[in-house]
Amino acid sequence: MKGSIFQNDKWLTVAAIVFIVCVWWIASSFYPPIILPSPADTLKKFYELLIAGKLVNELLITIQRVLLAFTISFLIGAILGSLVGKTKNLYLFVKPIITIIQTVPPISWIILAIIWMGLGGGAPIFVVIIATFPIFFFNASEGIKQVSEDLLEMSTIFQVKPQRVLLDVYVPSLWPFISSAITICIGISWKTIVMAELLSSNNGVGAALGLARLQLETAEVLAWTLSIVILGVTCEHIFQYVSDKTRVGKVSKSWKLKG
Amino acid sequence: MKGSIFQNDKWLTVAAIVFIVCVWWIASSFYPPIILPSPADTLKKFYELLIAGKLVNELLITIQRVLLAFTISFLIGAILGSLVGKTKNLYLFVKPIITIIQTVPPISWIILAIIWMGLGGGAPIFVVIIATFPIFFFNASEGIKQVSEDLLEMSTIFQVKPQRVLLDVYVPSLWPFISSAITICIGISWKTIVMAELLSSNNGVGAALGLARLQLETAEVLAWTLSIVILGVTCEHIFQYVSDKTRVGKVSKSWKLKG
């Protein structure tokens, strides 16, 4: 299955990763391991964590949280953005609210989040939602303005059902915006969950990373980071794969990516 | 000047802010001030900080950093994204690298950032760049694919100079994507600089906020947060104002925002 996911871009992705690892390796030779461990040290630590079962444990917790947060954020952001983007006044009212929500640093949310949702995991989920849903919102509301009036008029006249118009006109037109937002948010979600767990939670990758950091286990910090990066890149590829399989992605590719 | 900036959206923005303040006020009545101080307490603290000159001091430091980071990030992200977006293979190579850079949590960058750039302010600038430039990159590279081939062909045939094509075809077509990225990044920059300063710097709003937090001065924490939010919303409005003044923004508005 992995093979099929990586099929197309396989070599380029591998090349990119090799490139990053090389840069890292060279950089690590300039610093003591407590500052920047080499890829080999990190991998060793990664393997140790894997064997100990700790890696999988914490990862599962974090993955759950990210999936939940991402889904909520996508739904709220994309739907609200699409609805609000069309109505100028509503947009002008909602926009500053979202800018405010987005501008408040997580550190200021955290205590409220902990009180509302406890130390269990609600707070990181909340923080990830706060961090990502404005991106869906702004991209969707900008995208919705770009939907061709001509095609909408055509659909109205031919009395096409709203759900078909949604599926066949809105979704494909919004796609470049949504797709870009998803790509951005995949990266941001993983990064943010780590920060949020570090600040507010007992478990998950972020908490583990924070602990390793306090104990000056830099190799372990990077091993956790590595696990997050692997998740991020894998998600990106799964998204790309699914998106290429679906009609919209396929056509918008063949239709535009001529070069 | 302020009047003119807020002219159009004035009332809606005011309404939005009033709305947020109301929600905050009501919420604050449910919690003791150490958890969530009321807007009045926060404003009082804000005023005290202002009188003491501390507010302006730290804000100036932070503003400088954000401006620098935002500019660099915009230039790198938008230009790289536009260049890379057109060439499929290059895009497939660069994309995972940027995803990786974006997925690595700031906490993992911070040591290197401090070592490379010291406690002065380099590290926060670096972190803000890392956080925002992928957004410009992905939006620009998605946008560049949407530029009409028809118009480009037309420009080539009529031998329009490349810089005109850039200005008159690429920029207006990319505008919805860039504009959305700018809106998103304004919010993210301010938020991120606070986190980054808190983690890596001795001065700036973030450091001040961190100290206030350690000393349980929740009202002060919110006063600093407020100053950041004010900056964020103001930036948003300045951007909107400038964008509306320029041709591209104006037309893309009259042209699409019919509703």
Next chain:
Amino acid sequence: KQDGQHEALGNEAEKTSVKQPDEKVNEMEKVKNDKVFTFLAPKSAPVLPALLMADGGAEDISIEVKTWDTIDQLLAQIQGNEADFTAVPLNVAANLHAKGLPIQLIDVNTWGTIFLVTTDTNVTSLADLEGEEIYVSHKSGPPDILLNHFLAEEGINDKVTLYYSTPPEISQMLIAGNIKHAVIPEPALSGVRLQLKDQLVQVVDFQESWHEIYGLDLPQAGIIVNKKFAAENQEAVEQFLQSYQEAIQLMKKDPEKVADLAESTIGMKAPMVKTALNHMMVHSVIASDAKPVIEQYYEILLQSQPEAIGGKLPDEGFYFSK
């Protein structure tokens, strides 16, 4: 020599204004090594005497104070060799040493900073916490390890539930009444003390409990230097320790001044500093003298959380001796 210093100290105590730089240079003529030393410390007890020293409290040595907030800032500055003297928690010191950084501990100056507090007046001893929830700062750090140690001594370590978070969050929830029992170190705890006043009951002073069990003080933080620097500047280090010890005396005499200084220079709130000073033992003991006490402490850390000190007891070279 000692007399001279006392004289200087006496003179100094009468001074109220901060010294001008050129004035400072004049006085520094006495010091054979006329370098300005950098002292790096967290915003906690060890920084306070140093503030007095920088403010002119020390005649024979001139220092500049910098602070660190996060472990990353600390690491980066150690890596960059940016400070001559660095105050760190003892577990961090051992850990740095274990990770191969060329450092040496010169003294222990802060003792017993961790407390178990509660807002529940029914709780008077550790045993009363059976079946309760305790919020602990610094997971796998000294507060966590020591609490577990004491709970085990009491035999109730599996009868309480522990939650972990950071000091500010725990403090806020404690004050807001969302939680009842918490383990936090000073000076963060003083923020809570100030807010809750009499409502807050101090159930366990970790220093006392430790003393009860081992008959020793509970060491918490000390000062490290670069090993090579220590070898080459033996005299300067000793002089520093001397001045530091004197500054501690000065601090105890005039906590007001230290508190004000802390507020104006590094932003720590004065009332908090004053309160914290009442609850921490600050006195400097040269590392080699404190070795048994420190090792007892490390022993416990090593037993329950080896990573906290880097997995092994530091060797002899870790302790600076005259």
Next chain:
Amino acid sequence: MEIKGLTFAHNKKTIFKDFSIYLPEHEITCILGNSGVGKTTLLKLLANIHQTYAGRIEGNQKQLSYLFQEPRLLPWKTVFENVEYVLLNKFSKSDRNKRIVDILDQVGLLNEKDAFPHELSGGMRQRVAIARAFVVNPDILLLDEPLQGLDIVKKQEIQQLLLNLWGKHQPTVVYVTHDIEEAIRAGHQIFIFNGQPVFVQFQCFVHTPIIKRNELSHQHYLQAVRTHLMLQMKMANENKMNDIKNMVEQQSKDRKII
């Protein structure tokens, strides 16, 4: 269908002012007129796209079909799917497929049914739009230059297709065109629009039944109509608006209709 006292402006440009026109049901009404006079605007008003008008538009509540001046295809759908798009939820799947294949065959695009719009030539795209407009069996069919971009033979074929379609269900057709021949071959009634705001410069009924318009015996009459229309179109372009207006008023007083 009837329009009564219609007033409509694009921004500040008044296109219709107290404009009335009667479009008989089950007949084909052709509209000629200068570029930019307001023909498309009228169709859009009939289709209820512009809703900020004053006055009354009656009889446009039924199943509408509109062939736009541009093809307006969904770029991400194939030819087949573009036609299917307006039929979804209307017929059973097999019925739908049959109808679509039928109409695509008739416009000569069966081979291209899986091509995307950007892979088609201009005339082919226009034919997809035609297929889409014709496939729905509308009560009212609004056509904006339906035959543009087609070669002469295809123009005739597709006009024949339209006439057959009309023959079967007799929808009300409003047919905007620039080609007098087309109008003469298909219109029961022909209008020439002029002016800003629009007035009807010329109106005529073509009395020859549509199926007989190829017969020799009617050519003389049709030639007369053609000549008239040509003349009027020339006048329409001569910018002597006032003269024309006076003439039109005179005519309507005389109730003289060709």
Next chain:
Amino acid sequence: MEIKGLTFAHNKKTIFKDFSIYLPEHEITCILGNSGVGKTTLLKLLANIHQTYAGRIEGNQKQLSYLFQEPRLLPWKTVFENVEYVLLNKFSKSDRNKRIVDILDQVGLLNEKDAFPHELSGGMRQRVAIARAFVVNPDILLLDEPLQGLDIVKKQEIQQLLLNLWGKHQPTVVYVTHDIEEAIRAGHQIFIFNGQPVFVQFQCFVHTPIIKRNELSHQHYLQAVRTHLMLQMKMANENKMNDIKNMVEQQSKDRKII
């Protein structure tokens, strides 16, 4: 301009295969042909838009102007700016303004010079595209159905404009159209394309000088040409590709050109 042994395919659809054609310089060559045969593709090849062909295309290195089958206007620019867009860096500002105002006047859009494309009617948009194509004084002018969407009178006016323009600078014009009248009024040479891959089904020179084509004495000859063209276009649509091919080969052997 000359095309020699051209082979070109869209995806897997071969449009041209070993195709050669000679397009005389300083003359107007009209091309007729079924919808979807490959006329636009030929123009794009001449304009060097499709670059994956085999064979040789000579003489297209000069200043080109292309009137696309769609208007292709910049939606965010006014009519004036859309025309100005292709002139920037070419003339001084005042010269440029004069030229633009001139051409907009000639296509009848001076009043709309500050309107945006979405505020124009279809015919108006087409006229903006025409203005843009004509304003540059090209050596080679490629026209893809230039008069579509215009009313008959404007069709004539603008064709006259084209002919005047040609009279002044004598560019090489390749003129794709579906209207035989247009071709007869403007072409020195007329081709009819057919088939897939394309072959020239019919080629004729119109010997009457362009300025004399309205004169009565030439009408007889022109009528003959027209009849021929009509006939050939009918044949082109009849799907008897092989018969036609044989005929064409026979003709070319006989060197019989009308």
